Amino acid sequence: MSDASVDSVLSESARRWVLRLASGEMSADDMRTLKQWLSNPEHRRAFESARSAWRQVESLRERVGSSLPAAAKAGDRRRNATLVGGLAAACLALFIWLGNPIIWWKADHATEVGEIAKVTLPDGSTAILDTNSALAVHHVAGERAIELLKGQAWFDVKPDRDNPFRVHAGTDIAEAVGTAFSVSRTDDTFAVRVTKGLVAVSTHDKPEPIHVGAGRCACSSEIVAFDEHIDLEWREQRIVIENMPFEDALAELDRYRPGRIVLLGKRTARAHVSAVLSLEGLDHGLNNLARMQGLRMTYLTPYLVLLTEK
Structure with a gap:
């Protein structure tokens, strides 16, 4: 296995351990297994890196949640809860984004x-x-x-x-x-x-x-x-959206953009859109689509984009 493949597998293992710890469901046997796994210096370095990344994600979620204005109405509280909940889900997806390392280990291309x-x-x-x-x-x-x-x-x-x-x-x-x-x-x-x-x-x-x-x-x-x-236009580095519900179009664009695109609010979700977007200018095309739907595009990180109503 190449050095890159080894690093990928090690990083994935470290992320899984951090997520398990954050879940609060670690048993005594799990803790002993983790302690033994961490006895390897390379494992410990990967674990510390993954734990640092998780703390940044958690800190980001908490900062956004605490910055929301106090809500006088139940509807505002529900919208704020939706925002924080959606952000938490997006952060979790971002953290485990690299997927199954076994696939990349087996792959020739x-x-x-x-x-x-x-x-x-x-x-x-x-x-x-x-x-x-x-x-x-x-x-x-x-x-x-x-x-x-x-x-x-x-x-x-x-x-x-x-x-x-x-x-x-x-x-x-x-x-x-x-x-x-x-x-x-x-x-x-x-x-x-x-x-x-x-x-x-x-x-x-x-x-x-x-x-x-x-x-x-x-x-x-x-x-x-x-x-x-x-x-099959993707072969030419282009994505064609043809009369597609907006939320489905976002899901298609999400496949080509590292990280997550999160749509908050369902008012525009089913509106149909058409577009041809270049992979080289994907964020520019995404921003144009969002503006056409009356949405604001906000980067929380380079890998996490929120689309919200203006």
Whole structure:
């Protein structure tokens, strides 16, 4: 494992210990395990760094909460409680933001949040990884196998009929000989979008392969049309929002921005918006969207943005 991977795993372990301590649910056995873990000087340094970060997050939450004006009305108190509660949830999400380090340990290629990367695979095929995505390469005799560990990737496959190209996402598989397609994976969804040629798709609940042609998507066990210039524009470092509820648009932008975007107030949540945003100027585009909805954009930290009504 590389030094960077070791540091990532160690930092994640330290954050988990700090969160466990903050929860107040540590047992005597847990304390003994932590004490033994901290006997390693590198572990202790990682723990102190994580604890310092957590204290800063807690201090930020408390400062914002204490700065809210005294509320004379019940509605004001509820809004203040919503603000503090939303901030606390955002801070917690920010603290554990780096996710599962095991995925990054297994990956041969990976992207950070907001990063798009193009890589050449061992057989000469090309893959473009979406934000916060990871894949492992398992080419063997008779099969060019890719394991999509997280996120989404688009593949331009070099033809080779003797060695099928298969993308595995859990128990789901997309197979092609010479074509181009994307595969996306979350905890509960699997989607294959074909941009050229034909792809055979099989899933855990439908093991018999379904053939999907260009311009079609095998999405949630259904074959539907999709627009390449909307759904796959991320390959060109752009995000296309097409007549999407505002809160859904924010969730999409959140995937490409390190940290969290928090919308306080639901008045504008379901209003539909359309936009094309460049990843290089994502915050500028976000600010324009917020202004169109009558919202103010406030940075609490570079990684935590609040959208509030003016």
